[in-house]
């Protein structure tokens with residue numbers, strides 16, 4: 001039998017997913033024992049020209065996609081809605097879901113997981129947070145015994161790319177943002193990237209995983225990189241420091257505290273050397289000590305890789321009759 005995938009979105013990430021399924025078909029089939037096929041792709045603008053094989057249904061009607069008898073939905077569209085409605089509907093019809101949509105997941109992740117558990121399916125969300133760099137997987141693994149006291153992270157590829165270009169090459173903010181958009185790092189509307197909200201949603205997903213709750217959103221200080229001045233970057237460089245956009249979450253005084261802001265770091269900080277589109281997290285644990293994990297924070301290949309890894313894990317678990325990611 002073939003495993004049938006319904007893909008939501010054919011932008012940077014959606015295209016990356018199709019490419020990996022095509023280029024790694026043999027490997028995936030060896031892992032799952034069955035061939036894998038994308039049977040339908042959901043898009044917003046049907047008239048856009050795309051190079052999608054004619055065997056794949058291209059539609060803007062989600063119900064039509066569901067009629068394709070799919071086993072799993074890979075969701076790579078943008079924003080809270082209609083993403084949440086589609087994921088919910090898919091789960092209610094017994095389909096697994098993998099999402100890269102950090103905003104939707106920060107708002108509705110908990111509800112989706114509970115619903116998935118009721119319907120004996122799974123939800124994967126690795127790519128919501130630092131693309132395909134396995135931050136979620138690593139935290140899930142650590143949580144078995146360790147207590148994670150604090151996580152500090154550079155969580156937005158676009159912001160780190162821009163700050164690095166401004167510092168290393170003296171490129172303007174505007175030009176660096178343009179390059180980040182051309183490379184597929186920035187969102188089509190980059191407001192959330194440069195104002196810190198993209199990192200905020202990722203941090204909320206980490207919070208939910210670590211502490212089973214999120215801080216009150218109004219209590220979280222969120223500042224983006226849009227007001228960082230080239231002279232501040234230069235002044236930091238003169239003192240051998242780098243300005244980095246750092247998101248922090250910790251358990252303090254019986255509650256979760258979080259903040260997101262540009263901070264000047266010395267070379268002794270583990271996030272100091274993380275440049276360009278690379279992101280990184282420092283995980284402070286009680287037993288394993290501080291651990292640093294870094295990798296690409298954005299881009300087609302990395303993000304699609306995270307989604308495919310989730311997809312494989314879900315089917316391996318379902319063969320073993322285990323459901324539900326943490």
Ligand SMILES: NC(=O)C1=CN([C@@H]2O[C@H](COP(=O)(O)OP(=O)(O)OC[C@H]3O[C@@H](n4cnc5c(N)ncnc54)[C@H](OP(=O)(O)O)[C@@H]3O)[C@@H](O)[C@H]2O)C=CC1
Nearest residue numbers: 009010011012013043044045076077078100101298299303
């Ligand atoms: N780019 C990256 O590096 C990363 C992205 N993500 C997340 O992945 C998701 C996709 O990102 P990305 O591929 O960059 O985005 P793009 O803007 O490149 O592509 C978005 C795709 O979604 C489709 N789409 C948007 N809204 C709707 C809708 N209402 N109904 C149906 N289709 C819709 C668009 O259709 P059409 O083509 O017709 O316009 C397009 O194909 C986002 O949630 C993003 O935050 C996560 C990690 C990294």
Ligand SMILES: N[C@@H](CC=O)C(=O)O
Nearest residue numbers: 156157158185187298
């Ligand atoms: N726009 C995001 C994409 C990945 O989540 C970023 O730049 O980090």
